[in-house]
Amino acid sequence: xxxxxxxxxxxxxxxxxxxxxxxxxxxxxxxxxxxxxxxxxxxxxxxxxxxxxxxxxxxxxxxxxxxxxxxxxxxxxxxxxxxxxxxxxxxxxxxxxxxxxxxxxxxxxxxxxxxxxxxxxxxxxxxxxxxx
Numbered sequence: 666x667x668x669x670x671x672x673x674x675x676x677x678x679x680x681x682x683x684x685x686x687x688x689x690x691x692x693x694x695x696x697x698x699x700x701x702x703x704x705x706x707x708x709x710x711x712x713x714x715x716x717x718x719x720x721x722x723x724x725x726x727x728x729x730x731x732x733x734x735x736x737x738x739x740x741x742x743x744x745x746x747x748x749x750x751x752x753x754x755x756x757x758x759x760x761x762x763x764x765x766x767x768x769x770x771x772x773x774x775x776x777x778x779x780x781x782x783x784x785x786x787x788x789x790x791x792x793x794x795x796x797x
Contacts, residue, residue, distance in 0.1 A: 704738040706745070711738035712785045716777050719770040720749040722756050723763025730766075739784045746778045 704713050713736040722729040733745055750771055757767035 703736075704741055705735040706733075706737050706741045709738055711740075713738055714742070714781055714784060716742055716745075716781060718745050718749040718774050718777065719753070720757070721753045721763055721767050721770050723758055723760030723767065725760055728760050728763045728766065730770075739781065739786050742778065742781045742784075746774060750774045750778075 702713060703710055715734075715736050717732060717734040719732045720730060731749075733749070737745070753767050753770050753774070757770065758764050
């Protein structure tokens with residue numbers, strides 16, 4: 666099976682050299698490795714953990730819900746846990762369906778927050794792409 670031929674994006678019809686393609690792939694691997702420790706909400710280099718938090722706002726016959734699912738640092742986890750959980754606790758139960766949904770969301774948020782309390786808070790100072 667033949668490899669597909671890659672051309673430059675400027676429309677000149679010139680082929681890209683295999684060295685250039687390998688270099689771009691190498692850069693992609695470097696970026697993937699460094700973003701593994703980058704918070705997806707604040708973009709800070711820090712130890713991260715994947716968490717999901719849910720919020721429910723009850724209206725008498727309907728409800729409004731939202732969620733956040735991301736790799737977050739400890740400070741963002743703390744911020745979103747309290748924001749989503751306290752909103753759900755205060756006005757999440759004000760509806761027919763929400764009476765049952767809000768307690769479940771609160772328990773789920775707490776169960777996801779407690780393991781994150783032991784996370785390290787210091788930021789990672791080493792950045793392999795832009796060394797000091």
